[in-house]
Amino acid sequence: xxxxxxxKQMKTGPSKNRVTIKGTKxxxxxxxxxxxxxxxxxxxxxxxxxxxxxxFGNGPEVExxxxxxxxxxxxxxxxxxxxxxxxxxxxxxxxxxxxxxSREEAKRQREEEGLxxxxxxxxxxxxxxxxxDVLLLGDxxxxxxxxxTGNVYILGTLKGTARAxxxxxxxxxxxxxxxxxNQISISDVxxxxxxxxxxxxxxxxxGEPVFAYIATPEKEISFEKTRLLTQFQKQ
Amino acid sequence: xxxxxxxxxxxxxxxxxxTSANIGTALALQGKHICxxxxxxxxxxxxxxxxxxxxxxxxxxxxxxxxxxVQQALIKDKRFDCLHLLPAAQTKDKSALxxxxxxxxVEELKPDYDYIIIDCPAGIEQGYKNAVSGADxxxxxxxxxxxxxxxxxxxxxxxEQEDLAAPKLIIxxxxxxxxxxxxxxxxxxxxxxxxxxxxxxIVDDEEVLKAAHQGEPIxxxxxxxxxxxxxxxxxxxxxxxxxxxxxxxxxxxxxxLKSMLGLRA
Numbered sequence: 001x002x003x004x005x006x007x008k009q010m011k012t013g014p015s016k017n018r019v020t021i022k023g024t025k026x027x028x029x030x031x032x033x034x035x036x037x038x039x040x041x042x043x044x045x046x047x048x049x050x051x052x053x054x055x056f057g058n059g060p061e062v063e064x065x066x067x068x069x070x071x072x073x074x075x076x077x078x079x080x081x082x083x084x085x086x087x088x089x090x091x092x093x094x095x096x097x098x099x100x101x102s103r104e105e106a107k108r109q110r111e112e113e114g115l116x117x118x119x120x121x122x123x124x125x126x127x128x129x130x131x132x133d134v135l136l137l138g139d140x141x142x143x144x145x146x147x148x149t150g151n152v153y154i155l156g157t158l159k160g161t162a163r164a165x166x167x168x169x170x171x172x173x174x175x176x177x178x179x180x181x182n183q184i185s186i187s188d189v190x191x192x193x194x195x196x197x198x199x200x201x202x203x204x205x206x207g208e209p210v211f212a213y214i215a216t217p218e219k220e221i222s223f224e225k226t227r228l229l230t231q232f233q234k235q
Numbered sequence: 236x237x238x239x240x241x242x243x244x245x246x247x248x249x250x251x252x253x254t255s256a257n258i259g260t261a262l263a264l265q266g267k268h269i270c271x272x273x274x275x276x277x278x279x280x281x282x283x284x285x286x287x288x289x290x291x292x293x294x295x296x297x298x299x300x301x302x303x304x305v306q307q308a309l310i311k312d313k314r315f316d317c318l319h320l321l322p323a324a325q326t327k328d329k330s331a332l333x334x335x336x337x338x339x340x341v342e343e344l345k346p347d348y349d350y351i352i353i354d355c356p357a358g359i360e361q362g363y364k365n366a367v368s369g370a371d372x373x374x375x376x377x378x379x380x381x382x383x384x385x386x387x388x389x390x391x392x393x394x395e396q397e398d399l400a401a402p403k404l405i406i407x408x409x410x411x412x413x414x415x416x417x418x419x420x421x422x423x424x425x426x427x428x429x430x431x432x433x434x435x436x437i438v439d440d441e442e443v444l445k446a447a448h449q450g451e452p453i454x455x456x457x458x459x460x461x462x463x464x465x466x467x468x469x470x471x472x473x474x475x476x477x478x479x480x481x482x483x484x485x486x487x488x489x490x491x492l493k494s495m496l497g498l499r500a
Contacts, residue, residue, distance in 0.1 A: 121430050123392030124385050141388045141428060159428070 019044045021052070027063045027094065034069035038077060042084065049088045063094040072100045112149060122146055122160065142182055151175070161185075162212075175211040175226055184212050184221055191221035237268075237348040239341050240472070241370035243394075245386030247357030249378045250407040250437075253447060255354035256284045257462075258374075260454040261469035263318035267349040270309070272321045272341070274366040275356040276331055279323035285312065286450020287320055296324040299336035305343050314455065319348075329361040334368030341369030350472070359393060367394070373402040374434060379409060379420040388429055403434040405468065410439045435468035436479065437461050 018033035018041055032041055066081060073081070078096055085091050101109070111131040118136050122128055124143030128136070133150040140146050140160040147163035151172050154162070158176035161183040165172030170187045184191040191212065193205075211229050215222040224232065242255045252275070259271045273281035276296060282288040293308035298321065305321070312318035321340070324331060344351055355366035367373065373394050377387035387404075394402045406425055426433050437443075440461035446453040454465045460480070467477045 123395075124389040126392050139428075139430065143385055143389065144392075 019048050021048065027065065029065045029067055031067045032069065032071065034071035038071075042080065045081070045084050046087075049084065052088075061090050061092055064091050065094050065097055067097045070099045072102065073098060074102075115153075116148075118146075121156075124160075140181075148172075164212075170214050173211045173213045173229065173232070175209065175229065177209045179206050179210045179212070179223065181205075181212075186212065186214050186221060189214050189219060189221055237270075237345045237351050238372060239345065239351040239353060239370045240372045240374055241353040241355050241366050242374050242376060243355035243363065243366065243390055244357065244376040244383070245359060245390040246377075246383045249376050249383050251357070251376050252280045252284055252354055253443060253453075254374075254376050254405060254407065254437075254465075255281060255352050256452045257454040257465040258469055258472070259318060259350075259352045260315075260452040261466045262350055262352075262472065263312070263315040264454065264466070265469060265473060266317065267473070268317045268347065269315075270319045270321060270344050270348045270351045272344075272351060272353045272369075273323040274332070274337070274353060274362060276323045276362065277325065277328045278356065279325050281354050282310070282320060282322045283450065284447050285320055285452065287312065287322075288450075291322045294322050294324040295340065296327050296331045299332055299340055305340055329356065329365065332361075332365050334365050337365045338369045359390065363390075363393075367397055367399070370399060372400045373397075374405055375402050375429075375431070376405045376407055377425065377429075378407050379422070379425055381420065384420060384425055384428055391429060391431060401431060403432050404429055405434050406436040408439040409436050433479070434471055435464055437464040438480075 018036050020031045022029050022031060030045075032045075064085070066085075073096060081096075082093055085093060108131070113132060115133040115135055116130045118128055118130070118134060119138060120128065120136070121138045122136070122140045122144035124141055127145045127147065128134070130146075130148045131150075132148065134146060134148040134152055136146055136152070136154045136156065139156040140154065140158045140162065142159045145161040145163065146152055146154070147166050149165065149167045150169065152162045152164045152174045154174075154176040156176070157178040158174070158181045160181070162174045162176070162181060163185045164174045165187045166185075168187050170189075172186050174181075174184050174186065180193075181191070182193050206223065209226040210223045211226050211232075212221050212223050213232060214220070240258075242251050242258070244251050252273075255271060255273075259269045263269050271281060271285070272295065273279050274295065275281070282291060287310050290310045293303040295308065297303045298305045298308040309319045309321055312320065321344075341351060341353070351369075353366050353370055356362035375387050375390055375394070377383045391402055404426065406422055409422060410419070422433075422436055438460045440453070440459055442456060442459040443453045443461050446456060446459075453459055453462045454469075456462050464480060467480060470477050
């Protein structure tokens with residue numbers, strides 16, 4: 001991130017310059033030194049707000065990013081800083097930005113971004129639930145379900161239920177070598193298999209691997225050949 | 236030391252009891268020592284299918300609770316000396332037995348028999364858990380119906396969580412003329428959905444109903460196609476490799492001649 005070098009420079013500067021307020025193209029940024037104690041930071045922030053009343057004063061509401069550099073700030077500390085900034089009435093905190101995250105968050109992020117391989121036939125009554133993307137080497141039988149917060153890729157036959165983007169990702173897709181689903185959902189958009197009497201004959205809906213996605217602007221689940229997935233993901 | 240095989244299906248009415256009776260009989264025909272255990276407490280049928288209902292004195296629950304020795308509860312078959320039945324209790328329900336007790340009964344029987352065939356009740360509750368607890372192997376019975384296959388799939392999923400060898404599949408009541416017209420699932424559809432080894436299939440045959448009515452397992456009748464199916468399954472259980480029977484009913488000249496002369500078709 002671009003702010004890092006600035007943070008480092010500040011350490012060599014005068015000791016009473018732990019909080020810097022800068023205007024960047026993304027809006028106002030409050031840069032905080034990451035070497036001093038949190039108490040010092042609080043103190044200086046309080047002074048700055050009192051002194052720079054004219055900056056924050058009565059103008060229109062400003063969005064502020066708080067950048068804490070290499071300091072980890074937990075929920076409690078975020079609350080303290082938010083409390084202080086509330087004194088400057090026209091400020092609204094857009095986000096806290098930090099170069100460091102906790103192990104727990106890192107683990108969650110890795111899961112969220114990662115691809116989890118699962119080798120199993122998901123049978124009736126079984127549910128496989130994964131954070132991030134799932135790669136299923138096997139079938140999903142009728143009555144079984146596979147779900148992921150990201151994409152669902154199935155190297156096998158999907159005859160049961162697949163749910164992608166279960167936490168609201170509208171861009172998630174469901175890919176299957178053989179697409180013969182009972183039900184697909186992406187985020188909160190549902191697709192039901194055509195009723196049995198409508199089907200001309202039993203068998204897959206498509207003759208080749210396809211993926212399911214949410215088509216805009218209809219907000220309906222559509223299917224497209226898997227080889228066109230690359231175009232979809234570029235959009 | 237014998238091997239305990241549980242016959243299960245999830246769905247009711249697909250032929251678990253008939254299959255248990257006939258596999259037991261077909262194995263006994265091969266001279267093996269077989270014990271059939273009916274675990275369908277409260278709804279016992281295996282004794283009726285075997286034609287032994289009038290000989291029951293003690294039952295599985297009596298043996299499990301120690302009111303009699305396990306050997307006292309066993310009924311000897313009227314056709315084979317090497318075939319015994321441990322009947323279920325009719326006056327109690329499934330909760331009268333615990334998985335540990337069932338396991339103990341089966342362990343006690345194992346040294347005396349080559350195979351112990353456990354007939355499982357329908358469902359996935361207490362009765363199923365009891366039946367599976369004593370088993371080393373499982374055989375899943377299904378018919379080529381969507382609902383039966385769905386339940387079989389569920390049961391296979393549950394069996395995979397148990398400490399058992401990979402379950403094997405029997406497809407019962409296969410009708411050639413329906414599946415070739417695409418009106419029902421065919422054997423290949425079922426096998427590819429369930430993705431487990433096929434132990435055998437039994438063609439739909441009226442003789443099976445007649446035999447059950449008479450309390451005589453169909454496996455005794457060498458002229459029935461269903462009987463041949465059960466005998467083939469027994470041979471596969473014993474480790475022989477037997478090719479799958481064709482389900483086609485079209486008979487050639489020689490087959491017609493043979494059936495006229497009363498030989499097996």
